[in-house]
Each structure stands twice: as structure tokens, then as C-alpha cells.
Amino acid sequence: MANARLVIDNLARIKRQVQQLMKAAMKEAAETVEAQAKLRVPVLTGHLFSTIGAVPSGNLRYSVEVGAIYSIYVEMGTTRQPAQPFLFPAALTVQGMLPSIFRRNFASLK
16 A cells, blocks of 8 residues: 555656646747747837747746737738748747757656
């Protein structure tokens, strides 16, 4: 019976540790998308740049949001203005980095 309790306690500890590591990895990925988007965004006044941010959006979830209401027109373009994508290319760049982000964050799991 004592062994079963030990196993249950260890599983609970491992679950908590994995959740913490997952949250850290997701946060790092979102912050990296934010940084990449800020490198790519066209800057005229700086308002669009200043509204890009990574925010928690649920348990083990993060979103990269752009608060400027006109950001979609910059990203996708209009009939009068060519597209100047910044968020989608940032996400694609970080997508390729995800394995290394997760490996780095989970390296401490033993």
C-alpha cells in the first residue's frame, strides 16, 4: 500500500512539473512570435508596433494579439495598399523553432 501511495505522489509531482514546463515553453513561444512580429512590422507612428503582445489566453495557452484596429489591413493589404505581413511570417518562423523551444524547456525533466 505504501508503494502505491508513493507512485501516486510521484505521478502528481510529475504532472505539476510537466504543466509548469509546458506553460514556460508556451510562454516562450508566444513571446518569440511577439518579438519576431515586432521585427517585421512596418513602423510609421509606432502605434501598431506598441500594440503587439503575447498574453495568456487560458490554461497552458498564450495568444499573440495586435490591438491596433487597422492591423488586419497592414497584414493582408487592401485594394489600395499592398500587404505588409508581419504576424503570419513571425508565426511561421517560430513554428520551425518549436522543437528547440520545447527541448530547452523540458531539458530539466528527469
